[in-house]
Amino acid sequence: MSQTNLLDENEVRNRLASYSDPAVTDELYGLGQMLLRDAIDRIAKSDASAFGVAAYCGALIAVIVSSSPAWRSSSDAWPINLILLALFILAVSGALAIYSTTPAPTEWFFGERMDGERLSL
Numbered sequence: 001m002s003q004t005n006l007l008d009e010n011e012v013r014n015r016l017a018s019y020s021d022p023a024v025t026d027e028l029y030g031l032g033q034m035l036l037r038d039a040i041d042r043i044a045k046s047d048a049s050a051f052g053v054a055a056y057c058g059a060l061i062a063v064i065v066s067s068s069p070a071w072r073s074s075s076d077a078w079p080i081n082l083i084l085l086a087l088f089i090l091a092v093s094g095a096l097a098i099y100s101t102t103p104a105p106t107e108w109f110f111g112e113r114m115d116g117e118r119l120s121l
Contacts (some may be wrong), residue, residue, distance in 0.1 A: 049095045057094030061087060 007015075049105075064087055071083055 047101045050081045050100045053097040054094045057097065061090050061094070064090075 064083060071079060074080060
């Protein structure tokens with residue numbers, strides 16, 4: 001597992017004060033905006049995929065339950081148990097797909113230092 005080198009606040013302030021060209025700051029902010037837009041796009045695509053999986057699981061559950069008169073009349077217990085197991089697995093899969101869309105806590109910008117949508121210095 002790779003280890004990330006984190007800078008403390010004083011080191012960041014020193015590095016920001018070490019140059020005077022405002023174009024460098026603009027370039028850094030532009031890069032940050034591009035990275036955030038890319039992350040938002042990836043999250044939106046994965047959310048859409050997760051909801052698609054959840055919808056597919058729900059549709060399969062509906063089809064299996066609606067055809068229950070056909071398989072419930074079986075004299076053997078193992079086909080019914082397998083179908084009930086499949087229903088359970090589909091329900092868990094759908095629930096996990098929806099759960100995967102919940103936001104995870106992250107440690108961005110030192111938490112308390114966020115002021116609206118910008119970093120307060």
